[in-house]
Amino acid sequence: MSTIHELGLLLSCDKVICSKDKRWSRLSQKVKLSTAKNHTGNIWLSELNVGDSTFDSSIAQAVYGAGAKLDWHVHPGGQVLLITEGTGYYQEKGKPIQIVHKGDVIKCPPGVEHWHGAGPNSSFAYIAVTPTQKGKTVWLKPVTDEEYNGVK
Amino acid sequence: MSTIHELGLLLSCDKVICSKDKRWSRLSQKVKLSTAKNHTGNIWLSELNVGDSTFDSSIAQAVYGAGAKLDWHVHPGGQVLLITEGTGYYQEKGKPIQIVHKGDVIKCPPGVEHWHGAGPNSSFAYIAVTPTQKGKTVWLKPVTDEEYNGVK
Numbered sequence: 300m301s302t303i304h305e306l307g308l309l310l311s312c313d314k315v316i317c318s319k320d321k322r323w324s325r326l327s328q329k330v331k332l333s334t335a336k337n338h339t340g341n342i343w344l345s346e347l348n349v350g351d352s353t354f355d356s357s358i359a360q361a362v363y364g365a366g367a368k369l370d371w372h373v374h375p376g377g378q379v380l381l382i383t384e385g386t387g388y389y390q391e392k393g394k395p396i397q398i399v400h401k402g403d404v405i406k407c408p409p410g411v412e413h414w415h416g417a418g419p420n421s422s423f424a425y426i427a428v429t430p431t432q433k434g435k436t437v438w439l440k441p442v443t444d445e446e447y448n449g450v451k
Numbered sequence: 452m453s454t455i456h457e458l459g460l461l462l463s464c465d466k467v468i469c470s471k472d473k474r475w476s477r478l479s480q481k482v483k484l485s486t487a488k489n490h491t492g493n494i495w496l497s498e499l500n501v502g503d504s505t506f507d508s509s510i511a512q513a514v515y516g517a518g519a520k521l522d523w524h525v526h527p528g529g530q531v532l533l534i535t536e537g538t539g540y541y542q543e544k545g546k547p548i549q550i551v552h553k554g555d556v557i558k559c560p561p562g563v564e565h566w567h568g569a570g571p572n573s574s575f576a577y578i579a580v581t582p583t584q585k586g587k588t589v590w591l592k593p594v595t596d597e598e599y600n601g602v603k
Contacts, residue, residue: 347531347533347556348531348556348558348580353529353560353561354528354529354531354558354561354582355507355508355582356507356508356531356580356582358531358533358556358580376506377505377506379499379500379506379508379510381499381510381578404499404500404510406500406506408505409505409506426533426578428500428508428510428580430506430507430508
């Protein structure tokens with residue numbers, strides 16, 4: 300069974316175990332195709348935890364179609380990505396593209412301009428843990444074809 | 452392929468992508484069998500991120516053998532568990548045991564005494580996101596057989 304299928308299973312439940320206190324929730328039944336303007340290509344998102352003053356970090360699952368990529372952006376509080384599927388690209392401003400694979404852990408420091416996305420011929424998925432109390436993600440310019448194809 | 456195998460794949464890489472700045476690391480090649488005295492049964496741990504003053508949360512993967520369980524404990528900063536495999540138990544003090552499954556997200560509030568573990572006939576695995584700056588986990592009494600078998 301491929302990991303895409305595993306992710307499918309992970310995302311196949313929507314029953315709320317304990318709705319009274321809302322501290323328990325199943326992953327959403329269907330991934331939600333992002334309509335945000337901060338990326339190119341198809342990216343499906345599933346919010347697993349909303350960051351707040353009690354528990355700082357938002358936790359989300361993202362699944363990319365081949366070639367999909369986020370625009371350049373900055374996380375004021377940094378971000379950790381746990382790659383759960385496929386092959387992708389990660390690049391910090393002024394550095395070469397890093398090719399990342401399932402099983403990699405990416406720790407992106409606060410304030411560092413970067414982008415990430417799927418490889419041209421691979422799906423790509425991760426769980427993102429993002430502190431929220433230091434500010435929202437700042438979105439910058441789209442990644443150009445020249446930048447995306449600059450992998451060595 | 453079962454998720455145990457998927458986890459095996461996830462844990463099969465140990466190559467460091469960018470060792471110069473130590474911000475990148477692969478998941479460890481082998482899960483580490485816990486020798487801590489805060490649980491019964493076999494629990495394998497893999498540290499994915501160490502919490503610090505820049506990025507508050509520790510992130511770890513835990514894989515339980517059938518019937519393995521942590522002692523009662525408290526997280527001063529709370530914890531979110533993303534169940535990635537199997538069936539387990541989660542109980543907060545004074546409340547009934549909740550049966551949890553792959554795909555569930557558990558948000559344990561700060562200061563709440565609780566325990567979690569595998570079901571008696573199932574493996575169990577999760578990714579734990581635990582804020583660290585409000586203090587270390589406080590370990591309490593072992594879960595008794597009566598408590599473990601009190602599931603309804």
